[in-house]
Each structure stands twice: as C-alpha cells, then as structure tokens.
Amino acid sequence: MIGQGQGKLFGLMAHPVHHSLSPLMHNAAYKALGIGHQYQAFDIAPEQLGKAIAAIRTLGIGGVNVSIPHKEKVIEFLDEIDDEAKVIGAVNTIVRQEDGRLKGYNTDGEGYVRSLLAETKVELPTASILLLGAGGAAKGIGIYLLKMGAQKITIANRTLAKAEELQKQLEAYSGSPHIHTLSLEELDETKLGEFTLIIHTTPTGMWPNIEQVPLSLKGIRPATIVSDIVYNPLHTAFLKQAESEGAIIHEGLGMFLYQGALAFERFTGLEAPIEVMKKEVVEQLQLGGKQ
Numbered sequence: 001m002i003g004q005g006q007g008k009l010f011g012l013m014a015h016p017v018h019h020s021l022s023p024l025m026h027n028a029a030y031k032a033l034g035i036g037h038q039y040q041a042f043d044i045a046p047e048q049l050g051k052a053i054a055a056i057r058t059l060g061i062g063g064v065n066v067s068i069p070h071k072e073k074v075i076e077f078l079d080e081i082d083d084e085a086k087v088i089g090a091v092n093t094i095v096r097q098e099d100g101r102l103k104g105y106n107t108d109g110e111g112y113v114r115s116l117l118a119e120t121k122v123e124l125p126t127a128s129i130l131l132l133g134a135g136g137a138a139k140g141i142g143i144y145l146l147k148m149g150a151q152k153i154t155i156a157n158r159t160l161a162k163a164e165e166l167q168k169q170l171e172a173y174s175g176s177p178h179i180h181t182l183s184l185e186e187l188d189e190t191k192l193g194e195f196t197l198i199i200h201t202t203p204t205g206m207w208p209n210i211e212q213v214p215l216s217l218k219g220i221r222p223a224t225i226v227s228d229i230v231y232n233p234l235h236t237a238f239l240k241q242a243e244s245e246g247a248i249i250h251e252g253l254g255m256f257l258y259q260g261a262l263a264f265e266r267f268t269g270l271e272a273p274i275e276v277m278k279k280e281v282v283e284q285l286q287l288g289g290k291q
Contacts, residue, residue: 010040011039012064013042013064014069016043046073053102060096068203074091088139090140110140112141125149127196127197128152130153133157152179160181192220196224224248226239253282
C-alpha cells in the first residue's frame, strides 16, 4: 500500500491542476533532503471530491494540498479541522494522522502574511487595506491580516453577498467595526485612492489567461502597495499595471513558497528547504511556467 516503507505519496487536488508548480517544488525539496517521497498533481472535478478523499484513506496517501475550487467543500469529508482552518472556513492542506484520520489545515493566510511583511515592510495596523475577492484564499489572508494587527479592511467582490458573508466572518473573529464591503463595480478612481495596500486574491490573470486583470488601478495613490497572490506568471498583468501607476508591487511567489513550506513541514515533520524550493520554481517560471 502507498505510504508504507521508505517513501510516501503526497499530492495536490484541484480543478484544473495542469498549471501548478507544486509538484516541482515539493519533489525538489524531497530530493534535497534525500527523502523517498513523491508529490503528484490530481485533477479532481467537484463532483468527484468525496471519492478522491476516500481514495486518500484507501491508498494510504500521506497528505494532499487542496486548491481551487475545493478548499471549502472538502471540509465535510474530513475527520478533524485545525482551529485556524475552522475559523477561516477553508482547508488547503490535509494530513493523514498516524491513526489514519484525516486532519485539515490552512497555511494560505500565514504563508501570505509572512511573505508580505518580509518583502514590503508594510505597517498593517495603520494600513487601509482593499481585499479583492471573497473566496477561500481571501478568508485565510483576511484572518491572518487581522491576527497580525490590521485594523481597516474593505472587501470588494463581483458578488456583493459573498463579500458580506466574509465580512461577518472576519468581524466574528476580530470584533473590529472597521471591515467594509462593496462590489467591484463600485470601485472608482476616488475610492481606489483611499487605500494604501491592495491585495488581489482571485485566480484572474493566472496562466494561461495572463492578460486578464481584476480591475483598473487608475486613481491609486503613489507608492500604494499592490499585491497579487497569482504566481504564474510571476509578474502578472495586474502588477504591471500597478507599476505603471507608481505602485510598490508584491508578487505571489512568496505566498506560494511559504504556504508550500508550511504544508511540507506538516507532511514530513522536517524543516522545509525554502531556498531549494524557490530556486526550482523561479527557474521554471523563467522558462515560461508550467505548460
């Protein structure tokens, strides 16, 4: 059975999944540490998610990462949820426990905020933050922004009701009265000028749709920090637009690396070789990304 002996099988469940660089990153880490594990990508359609989780149990797979569109739905199929993931309401890492139970975690938010603070030196308590999107990634990021001292967050989403749902969840977590919502259509130049940190949390602009942007950034303040969690391509059309408006940009690679490193440590109990993982991903992105 997979999972016995020297090496275990780990992987990523998403739909679609062909664009992901997670297998490259994790397998490079295993090789660097001399571990016999393997990491594979599994394209799982939404209606097959329950069967896919059952397969983890049957095959003895050591754990999987979970990406769009499964981060919220997968919770119902697990045995246990980490407290942080429970608050966020989304899981991106599932670990098979020694007794065979499947436990869900969320490393997205922590990975993102670690990267943001390290690369931009932003002062979260004084920042006026615009969060674009209201899905699983936005939830994780929002919770960790509040955990690290953010005081003022506005959530903008194409569907206003989903933004309002996330607003309630963040307010329940923090008790902050300074969380607001609006639709993307309401974001005009005047409103954009109110923000000092803009964070894009949707897959818009991800390879192969690399020319797409979530909105126009005309009207932002000079030196606004604009962050995109999309890492493929590394320099998205959204970030190029931000640069043309005089913004400070924060690329998605840092979040991808740190959330992956945190997941690696959950899977193996070992410290992740982050520089090895980064080198492998950057080299692939420079070659044009995953084809």
